[in-house]
Amino acid sequence: MLTDDEIEFGKSSGSPDSKRxxxxxxxxxxxxxxxxxxxxxxxxxxxxxxxxxxxxxxxxxxxxxxxxxxxxxxxxxxxxxxxxxxxxxxxxxxxREIVSPDSERAARVEAFMRVPLYKAVYDKYRGHLLPPMKALEREMTGLGVAVKQADKARQAFERSARQAGYFESGDDRLIRPKISEPTKRGEDQVSNGASSEDAQHRELADKGATLKSGNDYHPFVQGLLDELPRSDQFTQWELHDQAEWLQAAASIFKLLSKKKGRVEVKVWEEKETPIG
DNA sequence: CTCGTAAGTGACGATGATGA
DNA sequence: TCATCATCGTCACTTACGAG
The missing domain is CATH 1.10.10 (Arc Repressor Mutant, subunit A)
Structure with a gap:
């Protein structure tokens, strides 16, 4: 059973010779x-x-x-x-940071370090070459990974490190990516690697949308706006979808405005009566 | 064909809630 | 206090797929 305290992780498992x-x-x-x-x-x-x-x-x-x-x-x-x-x-x-294009990269780097095993490996091999595949698995076993899970742990570790940018200097060493200070929207957002705006462009392109430039919206608000249907598609926007959008907007506005209280969104659907 | 990997299912075991 | 049950995280295993 996982707990917040990784030291306690798995402590109450069976005897060392137990099957699992x-x-x-x-x-x-x-x-x-x-x-x-x-x-x-x-x-x-x-x-x-x-x-x-x-x-x-x-x-x-x-x-x-x-x-x-x-x-x-x-x-x-x-x-x-x-x-x-x-x-x-x-x-x-x-x-919240990782779903925001502006802060995703930095959040990925941080998220990697939130995993106790990964942090332990990083601390141990900081500034050194990583050991070969099997040796790394043995290392993980030594850190507390179940022997039969060492390969899975190693695979997830390598993919996650790559996805977080820790392999940008080569697959044989863990280097924490350099992250520029968080910038306000509209300022240059340059880090080593693709800029978050590039990422946002890509994400929007994936959705078939276009990036609205020149605004000063918070990324969460921008995300909301991106979810709005095009003007010619409003007639197809179902009530429950509208309610979901409004509820999401309410959550975001509450967070950003830091106001107490809450906004409720309710749907009353009226039966359409045939004309004529 | 072999090997490594990804993704999934179902079972195991620990834990917490609940009621007697 | 203890037994029972539900829930949840973990593990073992299977299947599918792609690269070499």
């Missing part, structure tokens, strides 16, 4: 992109508010299977999400 060995250090079975997929699904479903796990599963076209739990667990280990009540989930501070 439990890892004693926290690590994700999936990579950073899988965690970000969860974060983006939460953002897409509920904005900065919380959503139920079954709703999230539906948003991700999945069932409440082990695979889905694996993904949500991965997101939590990267510290992108946190539990909300009994069966709810929401974005953490880091999760």
């Amino acid at each position: 060995e439990q890892s004693t250090i926290a690590f994700p079975y999936l990579d950073l992109d899988a965690a970000i997929e969860v974060a983006k699904a939460i953002y897409s479903r509920s904005g900065l508010g919380s959503c139920e796990l079954d709703e999230l599963a539906a948003e991700m076209n999945q069932t409440m299977s082990g695979a889905f739990r694996l993904k949500t667990g991965t997101a939590r280990i990267f510290d992108l999400t946190e539990k909300e009540g009994k069966s709810g989930i929401r974005l953490s501070e880091l999760g």
Whole structure:
């Protein structure tokens, strides 16, 4: 069972000779992109508010299977999400940063370091070449990874390191990417690698949308605007979709305005009466 | 064909909530 | 206090796929 205190991780597992060995250090079975997929699904479903796990599963076209739990667990280990009540989930501070194109890169770098196993490996091999594949797995075993899970842990580690930018100086060494100070929208956003604006352009291009330039919107608000249907598609915008958009907007406005209280969105659907 | 990897399923085991 | 149950994270295993 994972706890917030990774030292306690797996402590209460069975005897050393039990059939199922439990890892004693926290690590994700999936990579950073899988965690970000969860974060983006939460953002897409509920904005900065919380959503139920079954709703999230539906948003991700999945069932409440082990695979889905694996993904949500991965997101939590990267510290992108946190539990909300009994069966709810929401974005953490880091999760909010990672869904924002402006801060995604820095958040990826930080998320990698939030994994105890990855941080331990990074600390140990900082400034040195990483050991070969099998030796790295043995190293992970020494740090507390279950022997039979060492390969999975190593694979997820390598993919996550690449996705976070730690392999930009070569696959044989871990180098923390240089991140420029957070900039206001409209200023030059240059870091080593593609700029976040480039990333935003790409993301919007993926959606078939165009980037609105010259505004000073917060990225969360920009994300909201990007979700609006085109003017010629408003007549096809269903009420429940409108309500979801408005609810997400309310969550974002509440966060940004820092005002107490809340905004409720309700839907009353009226039956259309035939004319003539 | 072999090997490495990705993605999924289902079972195991720990933990917390609940009620007797 | 203890037994029971539900939930959740982890693990073992399978299948599919692509590269060499």
